[in-house]
Amino acid sequence: MTLDRIDRQILALLQEDGRMTNVDLAERVGLTAPPCLRRVRALEQAGVIRGYHAECDPSQLGFPITVFAMVSLRSQAEQDLAAFENHVAAIPEVRECHMLNGEIDFILKIVAADLESFQRILTTKLTSAPNVASVKSSLTIRSSKSQVGVPIA
Amino acid sequence: MTLDRIDRQILALLQEDGRMTNVDLAERVGLTAPPCLRRVRALEQAGVIRGYHAECDPSQLGFPITVFAMVSLRSQAEQDLAAFENHVAAIPEVRECHMLNGEIDFILKIVAADLESFQRILTTKLTSAPNVASVKSSLTIRSSKSQVGVPIA
DNA sequence: GTTGAAACCTCAGATCC
């Protein structure tokens, strides 16, 4: 799907405020409501817009701790990589799992209620998982930037 | 703010679908619309809900590449840490910046249009930044999990 | 083919119980 300037404006605005009303959106991009809504629906259908999400405060929901875990596996065969991905898919505290090139095979973003529960996840579910060679984890002190999505010019 | 079971249901649903109508939301959590809306507004006001965002496909927006960069600084004095945070705050391709404990001071999530433009960001804006000791970066091969927010029971 | 105008109909938000 090719995106023109107005499409990009729409995406930038909805990325910023996903609950903006269609009439506001239309006004901001210089259209009337119907064509604006058609563009939004087209962007959704094309998968450019994957969904809409409320951003919640992890602390207030009982997850004040965020940890990054760098995982190296013993085998990098595709089936072993996929097996690890399936393994972490079932751990709700693991919010992100990215396969990387280089020495580190995966980086995980993990949330936890406290250090003890993080330690429990780490030892019972990660370091002890099949094929895991090493897990190096770092606590997040603070996050100065955590923007959603991508820059839209 | 204390969250009861219904509040958590509301948050889980809005985290999943941020554009759900209040009527649908109310029905799903077993309330009528007005009290449901009051709860949502209260959650927003208390900062439990920080905002709503459209999730866009980075590839279709011209950013198929995601890189994690592990940055170590020469000085960890608070003013130097803050200076680095301010520095990366102005780089739109840097989407996340988390300060970590341990050897690595910061982990950054960076998006780019291609390897060349990533390399350019890396050399002109990161390795050359004041106080930067080392930057180790890893390309993301694939992301098997990238959930928004936190687990809500 | 895309926009704009008008109609309809659902929803958000306020008020009161």
Place this chain on the structure above:
DNA sequence: GGATCTGAGGTTTCAAC
């Protein structure tokens, strides 16, 4: 928390460019 009401917004239809 629920019921009612009003105005605003979402959505469809159709005409025009």
